[in-house]
Amino acid sequence: MNIVISGASGLIGTALVAQLKSEGHQVFPLVRRTAKTGEIYWNPATETIDAEALAAAQPEAVIHLAGAGIGDKRWSDKYKQEILESRVKGTQVLARAIAGLAVKPRVFLSGSAIGVYGPRGDEVVDESTTPATNFLAKVCTEWEAAAKPALDAGIRTVFLRTGIVLSRNGGALGKQLLIFKLGLGGKLGKGTQYQSWISIDDEVGAIVHLLTTDVSGAVNLTAPGAVTQAEFAKTLARTLRRPAFLPIPSFGPKLLLGSELADALLFTGQRVAPNALLASGYGFRHATLDRALADILKK
Numbered sequence: 438m439n440i441v442i443s444g445a446s447g448l449i450g451t452a453l454v455a456q457l458k459s460e461g462h463q464v465f466p467l468v469r470r471t472a473k474t475g476e477i478y479w480n481p482a483t484e485t486i487d488a489e490a491l492a493a494a495q496p497e498a499v500i501h502l503a504g505a506g507i508g509d510k511r512w513s514d515k516y517k518q519e520i521l522e523s524r525v526k527g528t529q530v531l532a533r534a535i536a537g538l539a540v541k542p543r544v545f546l547s548g549s550a551i552g553v554y555g556p557r558g559d560e561v562v563d564e565s566t567t568p569a570t571n572f573l574a575k576v577c578t579e580w581e582a583a584a585k586p587a588l589d590a591g592i593r594t595v596f597l598r599t600g601i602v603l604s605r606n607g608g609a610l611g612k613q614l615l616i617f618k619l620g621l622g623g624k625l626g627k628g629t630q631y632q633s634w635i636s637i638d639d640e641v642g643a644i645v646h647l648l649t650t651d652v653s654g655a656v657n658l659t660a661p662g663a664v665t666q667a668e669f670a671k672t673l674a675r676t677l678r679r680p681a682f683l684p685i686p687s688f689g690p691k692l693l694l695g696s697e698l699a700d701a702l703l704f705t706g707q708r709v710a711p712n713a714l715l716a717s718g719y720g721f722r723h724a725t726l727d728r729a730l731a732d733i734l735k736k
Contacts, residue, residue, distance in 0.1 A: 438462045438463070438497045438498055438648070439462075439463045439465065439494055439495050439496050439497050439498075440457060440462050440463065440464050440465065440496060440497065440498045440499070440500060440648075441465045441466075441467065441477065441491065441494055441496040441498075441499045441500070441542075442454065442457075442464060442465070442466055442467065442499070442500040442501075442502065443466075443467040443479070443500070443501045443502055443503035443527065443531065444501070444502030444503035444504070444548070445464070445466035445467070445468075445502075446466075447502060447503075448602060448604060448606065448607045448608050448637070449502055449599075449602060449637070449640055449641070449644075450466075450502050451606075452604070452637050452640075452641050453500070453502075453640075453641045453644055453645075454466070456641050456642075456645060457645070460645070465477055465494045465496065467479045467486075467503070467531075472487065472490065477490045477491055477494060478490065479530065479531075481503070481523060481526045481527035481530050482522075482523075482526065484526055484529070484530050485530070486530050486531070486534050488534055488537070491534055491535070491538070492538055492539070495540060496535070496538075496542045497542055497543055497544075498542050498543060498544045498545075498546070498648050499531065499535055499542050499544070499545050499546070500546045500644065501527065501528060501531050501545070501546065501547045501548055502548045502597075503523070503527050503548075504520070504523045504524040504527065504548065504580075505519050505520045505523040505524075507520060507550075507552075507573070507701075507702070508698065508702050511695045511698060512572075512695055512697050512698045517572065520576060521575075521576050521579065524548075524576060524579075524580040524583070525579050525580060525583045526583075528547055528580060528583035528584050529583045529586070531545075531547075532545065532547075532583065532584045532585065532586040532587040533586045535587055535590070535592065536586040536587055536589065536590035536592065541590055541591070541592055542592060543592070543593060544592065544593045544594075544595065544647075544648060545584065545587045545592050545593070545594045545595070546594075546595045546597055546644060546647055546648070547580075547581070547584045547587075547594060547595070547596055547597065548580070548596075548597050548599065549577050549580055549581050549596040549597055549598045549599070549655070550573070550577050550598055550599050550600075551598050551599065551600045551633055551657060551659060551707050551709050552573035552574060552576070552577050552701070552707075553568045553569070553573075553574050553577035553578060553581075553598060553655075554566055554568065554569055554574065554707045554709065555568070555569020555570070555571045555573070555574045555707075556569070556571070556630075556700075556705035556706070556707070557569075557631075557706075557707050557708065558631075558708075559629075559631065559708055560708060561708050561709075561710055562707055562708065562709055562710065563657065563709070563710045563711075563712040563713075564598070564654070564655040564656065564657055564712060564713045571701075572697070572701070573701055577598070581596045581655070584596070593651070593653050594653055594654075595647050595652060595653055595654065595655075595656055596654065596655045596656065597644065597647075597656060597658055598655055598656060598657045598658060598709075599635070599640065599658040599659075600632075600633040600634055600635050600657070600658060600659035600660075600707075600709060601632055601633065601634040601635070602634075602635055602636075602637055602640050603634050603635065603636050603637060603729055603730070603733055604636075604637035604733065605733055605734060606637075610673075610733070613673065614677075617670075617673050617674055617677050617679055617681065618677055618679060619679075620679045620680050621683055622670055622673065622674055622679065622681045622683065623670055623681050623682060623683040623684045623685055624666055624667040624670045624671075624681070624684050624685070625666050625670070625684075625685050625687075625703050625704060626666070626684075626685070626686065626687045626703070626704045627667075628665055628666045628667025628668075628670065628684070629665055629666070629667065630665065630666050630703075630704055630705055630706040631663050631664070631665055631666075631706040631707060631708040631709075632663065632664055632665070632666055632669050632706055633657075633659040633660075633663040633706070633707050633708065633709035634659065634660055634663070634664070634669070634726065634729070635658050635659050635660050635723075636660070636722065636723040636729040636732070636733060637733070638722050638723065638732070639658075639660060639721055639722050639723055639729075640658055642719070642722060643656075643658050643714055643719055644658075646714075646717070646718075646719045647717070650717045650718070652713060652717045654713070655713065656711075656713045656714055656717075657709050657710065657711045657712070657713065657714065658711065658714065659709045659710075659711050660711070660721060660723060660724055660725075660726075660729065661710070661711060661715070661721065661724050662724055662725045662726055663707075663708045663709055663710075664726055666703075666706070668726070669726065672726050672727055672730060673730060675727075676727065676730040676731055676734055677734065687699070687703075687704055
């Protein structure tokens, strides 16, 4: 299968490209620099894409993962606008481009996030849950809406509502490993907030699975076993054979990251059920956190 992908150099994209190539697929990354052979130039900020190169790739599937990092910087008004525009513009550019192809791809897998549900306490949410109205929820809602040209063109479109991706190579887990290895880890705040996670293996596996199913619309990419933050910290410490008795008060991260960002990423959460993915027949490699961490940390 010929597959065009944005965000190919990110945490998820790197692992996904490797898996797709190992299965014999031809992968065409979208790049913002001068494109090399097998690459396609685009620039979401200026809403441009090399339409000729895109058509020449004859994509049967398009996977869109690009966007400014949510937790890369403090949330100034300027950076919040960048977070929004990087997702909306990128999706619009790509959706319009593939909708305009003479031979259209069969599927468009477009990134999104479980932030669409907003802080929900211990309420179990699934794909049928109404989106919230806070900043991240609005970003996700507009992000998904930007794919309308692909939908209108009859392309099967899936919104990948991704949770916390666990990988030792980066992301939330990568940032915590050293602290926990030193025995300085612990729950964040009260620890009652839910963390809906997915291993990098299942994130990649689910995306590959969705390439060839008949699923469309929102799909939660989270494992069935959401846990509280306190449970996450306890399980990570146990896997590393370290203590986890030092709770991290909220004022530290809020001072470092700003209150809005810290609350969004660390001190609120969602208890997400991957109902659409399970109904599609996907079998999780890591349905429980202890199994996921044991496998990830032995690699």
